[in-house]
Amino acid sequence: MTSRYDLDREGLAAVLAGHPRYRVDQVWNGLYAQAREPEEITNLPKELRAELAERLPPALEEVVRLEGDGGETVKWAWAVEGGHRVETVLMHYPDRTTVCVSTQAGCAMACDFCATGQAGFARHLTTGEIVEQVVRARRASGDKRLSNVVFMGMGEPLANYDPTWAAVERLHDDLGLGARSLTISTVGIVPGIRRLATESLPVNLAVSLHAANDELRDTIVPINRRYPLAELEDTCAEWQASKNRRLSFEWAMIAGTNDRASDADELAAIAGRLRAHVNLIPLNPTPGFGTQGSSPEAVEAFRRRLDRAGVTVTVRRNRGVDIDAACGQLAGTAVSAPARSAAR
Numbered sequence: 001m002t003s004r005y006d007l008d009r010e011g012l013a014a015v016l017a018g019h020p021r022y023r024v025d026q027v028w029n030g031l032y033a034q035a036r037e038p039e040e041i042t043n044l045p046k047e048l049r050a051e052l053a054e055r056l057p058p059a060l061e062e063v064v065r066l067e068g069d070g071g072e073t074v075k076w077a078w079a080v081e082g083g084h085r086v087e088t089v090l091m092h093y094p095d096r097t098t099v100c101v102s103t104q105a106g107c108a109m110a111c112d113f114c115a116t117g118q119a120g121f122a123r124h125l126t127t128g129e130i131v132e133q134v135v136r137a138r139r140a141s142g143d144k145r146l147s148n149v150v151f152m153g154m155g156e157p158l159a160n161y162d163p164t165w166a167a168v169e170r171l172h173d174d175l176g177l178g179a180r181s182l183t184i185s186t187v188g189i190v191p192g193i194r195r196l197a198t199e200s201l202p203v204n205l206a207v208s209l210h211a212a213n214d215e216l217r218d219t220i221v222p223i224n225r226r227y228p229l230a231e232l233e234d235t236c237a238e239w240q241a242s243k244n245r246r247l248s249f250e251w252a253m254i255a256g257t258n259d260r261a262s263d264a265d266e267l268a269a270i271a272g273r274l275r276a277h278v279n280l281i282p283l284n285p286t287p288g289f290g291t292q293g294s295s296p297e298a299v300e301a302f303r304r305r306l307d308r309a310g311v312t313v314t315v316r317r318n319r320g321v322d323i324d325a326a327c328g329q330l331a332g333t334a335v336s337a338p339a340r341s342a343a344r
C-alpha cells in the first residue's frame, strides 16, 4: 500500500476519483500546509476522512519517543515497512527549530566511528518516508515553528538520490520551507554532488570531511578510496560555482587521529581554497568504536588554529547525547528507557 506522503498530486487524484476535483487540493493542503491527519481535515465530509485514513496509511509507526536536553531535543525511532527502524531528531534552539531526518534504514558507507555505519545497510527510504518524518516533527513542534531540515540522520542522502531530491522538492513546494533552510549532508559522493550542482533549488551542502589527506581519509571514511580528496574538492568547487551557496565541512574530532596541528593545517588549506565553513563535532560515543573523542582543550586548540588561518569555524553544540540522538549515534536500536522515556 502506498503511504500518504508517497503519492504525488496525480496519485492522490486517482485515489479521489469520483469525488469533485477540488477535493484534491483540500486533501493536499490538509496533508502538507496544515500537516494534518486525514481525520483532522475538517473541510472534508466525515465519510471521506474515514476512507482516506484507511486508504492512505502513515509510513512511520512510532516505536519509541525520547526527550533529552530538558525537552529541547526529541528523538523518535520509527518502524517502517519491512520491520526496519529509522530515527528522526527534532531540536529546538532559541532562534530556530531543526529536524534531522534519515534517508536510509542503515548506511552502506561503513565509517567506523558512526553507529549507523557500524550497523550496515538495510534499505533506501522512499520519498514519503522522508517527508513524513518532517511532517511528524512539524506537528510535534507546535508553536515553535519548524524552520530547518537537515538531511543528517541515518543513511547517505546522495546514495539515495532520487527519493531524497523528490523529498526536498516536496518540502520546498508543499511544506513551504525555503531552499536555504534545507541542508544535505554527504560523505562525499562525487556524482551526487555533481547532480546537486544542476538542480534549480539552492539547498545548503555539508560535506563530512573528517580528514584532509587521502591516507587518513581512506581509513576513517572508506568511500574516499572511490572518490579521493582531489576529485571531491574539484566537485565541491563546481557545486559552488553553480550554486553560489556556502559549503561547509563537518569534522568529527577523534583524539590523536585527526586533531593534530598538521590536520588543522591540511584542513585550513582545503577550506581556504573553497572558502568553506568548518563545523567541528566533538566525537560522540558509539558502541563499536574504541577511540576517544578529542578533549575540549584539543577541540579549542584546533578551532583556534583554523581561526588564525582565516577559516570560519564553529564547534557544533552537542544535542541529544543523553538519548543517543547526537551525530553518529543513530543506530535504529533505540529501546524504551522508562527512566527517561517520554513516550506518549
Ligand code: SAH
Binding pocket: 109, 111, 113, 114, 115, 151, 152, 153, 154, 155, 156, 157, 185, 186, 187, 206, 207, 208, 250, 251, 252, 281, 282, 283, 284, 285, 286, 327, 328, 329
Ligand atoms: N551520510 C551523511 C549524512 C550523515 S550526517 C554524511 O556522512 O554526511 C551525520 C554527521 O555526523 C556526519 O558528518 C558524520 O560524519 C558525523 N558523525 C558520525 N559519527 C559521529 C560520531 N560518533 N560523533 C560525531 N559525529 C559523527
